[in-house]
Amino acid sequence: MRELFTSDHQLLRKSIRGFVEKEIVPHVGEWEQEGRIPKTLWRRLGEVGFLGLEFPAEYGGGGGDFLSTVVFAEEMARCRSGGVGFSVLVHTDMSSPWLTRYGTEAQKRKYLPGIISGETVCALGITEPGAGSDMAGIATRAVRSGDHYLVTGNKIFITNGVYGDLYFLAVRTGPGRPERRHEGISMFLVERASPGLQVSRKLDKMGMWASDTAELAFQECRVPVENLLGEEGRGFQQLAVGLQRERLVAAILALSGAAQALDDPVAYRRERQAFGEPLAARQALRHRVADL
Template identity: 45%
Template sequence: MDTVEPVAREAPACLDHPAFRPEHVMLRDQLRRFVETEIKPVAAAWENKGSVPREVLRRMGALGFLGIRYEEAHGGAALDTLATAILAEELGRSTYGGFAITVLVHTDMASPHLANGGTEAQRARWMPGIIAGEIITAVAVTEPDAGSDVAGMRTSARRDGDDYLLNGTKMYITNGVLADLVFVAARTDPQAKGSRGISIFAVERGTPGFSVGRALDKQGWRSSDTAELVFDDCRVAAANRLGAENRGFYAIMRNFQNERIVLGAQAMGEAQAMIALALDWVRQRRAFGATLWEKQAIRQRLAMLSARVAAARQLVYHAAWLDSLGHDCTLQVSQVKALCGELVNEVAYACQQFHGGMGYLRESAIERMVRDARVQSIGGGATEVMLEEVAKRLG
């Protein structure tokens, strides 16, 4: 009997994780359509304005994109960390890092403090509005002298009857101008050393003593507002404290894991988009009698970058999968943040180089993406800090 040799089918350029379920695939398809039809055609205007319009966030809320991980009782979809990585990657692929980070701070860096540490009454009060995009959130941890070193925090919260009085300054706060609700970390025990004695408070816009010191002018992420926040005897009800007093540091560290997966996924979405832009350019740009794609050095460099991005992307989804199973994946998450933050910058540099003079013009997407990528090795845990986290666990 004759036998027929099986024919191998070429795999897609970017394979998804084996743990993906139909709802993950559906979410990716919905996000990709939304970005292509409702974000990319209009987002350039937001770069000049310096913020994302609130109606865009409300639209995302109506489509179910702002409550992917949250409980259905408040309007969420109750999905997992893999879904979070999908959201971040697709927003990164938009080519507008400022838009992406505006959304991701709201969904995965600020509001998780309420979802994970809030009481049922606190969640019922704010979560429906957060998921609907009616209440925009920010998280205020970083200070002028305490960035990745959270233990160096100086902002204080002194108990005064049924309230706390907050005093201090927070710096580099994404959504700081836009936010209706800010989750503020402050030292509640002045005698405690290092990471001890920190608590987290939900502070609403308009609370007396809370003000935006100034909006900050940044190199990249231009459509994301970033601010200095000032607390001057800001009176916050004790009922607005999230979780137990003096236990806020652990909540911050817990959420850093999610934040770093998100930033890694966003970076790999950006890297994929940059490679796609570069491929389109080098296939049409002619120099010395041939297209740039016909130059071996260029196409091999792009081929290697695509391979490294594919590998880093799989590490992101592996860390997300481990997190979704409840494993301690601090090592993998720290590797994700260090690797992806550096790799996206390497991809940006190369793709801008391949664009030549066009890549240096503000009218080109690659120029914007180069500026946006730079912060990926700084924010959410600088590369050097992440490498120390990895090194501590190598033994």
């Protein structure tokens, strides 16, 4: 079988695994209860270079390849909290990569260092109460007014939306046509402190509590024209390009988290003694593991 990972990837895996075991695993219960991960974790992840693995070195990133991200996602998912891994990977791989791909030099210089250091936590704002899978159905709109756009509408289910600092927002800057509904969508970089932006609700979820999920309200929210990301009206196409990475990373998190969820009880069966032998010696329990 072809080995995908090089010795550099293996070294990276070792260092991320050590970090996760030492600095994340002992705290995940507390963070799940609190419904957020602390700023100190973001800063530590930034300090050790894990938030910028693939970002260009000239902005403070590691200049690594996609397999470095695969390693990062696999190891983060093993922290035994779906929420922690999801929050962090939304920041590193499901929002900020649009900046390196479509951002101007000025936008990259302004935002990337904070993103890589963990000072600026990112979120992706596409979903709305009336539009989820059907991304072309978004209704939040931006109207040009001098050197600003005024954004009005609502977003929902936004990961890192409650405590994040920078939203990668998809909005309508023009109407679509019935046969080309995806036209007229644009992307913007919206800072948390923008006037007219409000976190209207922190949403409850069945699990993954450590990743905060928001409903956001925009009421003529003022966004400077220089915060348009990429080309006006090409937001749908830009999003479609980046969503491949988003889905891949989400799948890696799910698979690796599931593998960990199986590894833990398998190890426990070996350690736990009952009736004079390890639980693993019981054929019925071995069958159950085999079924999984």
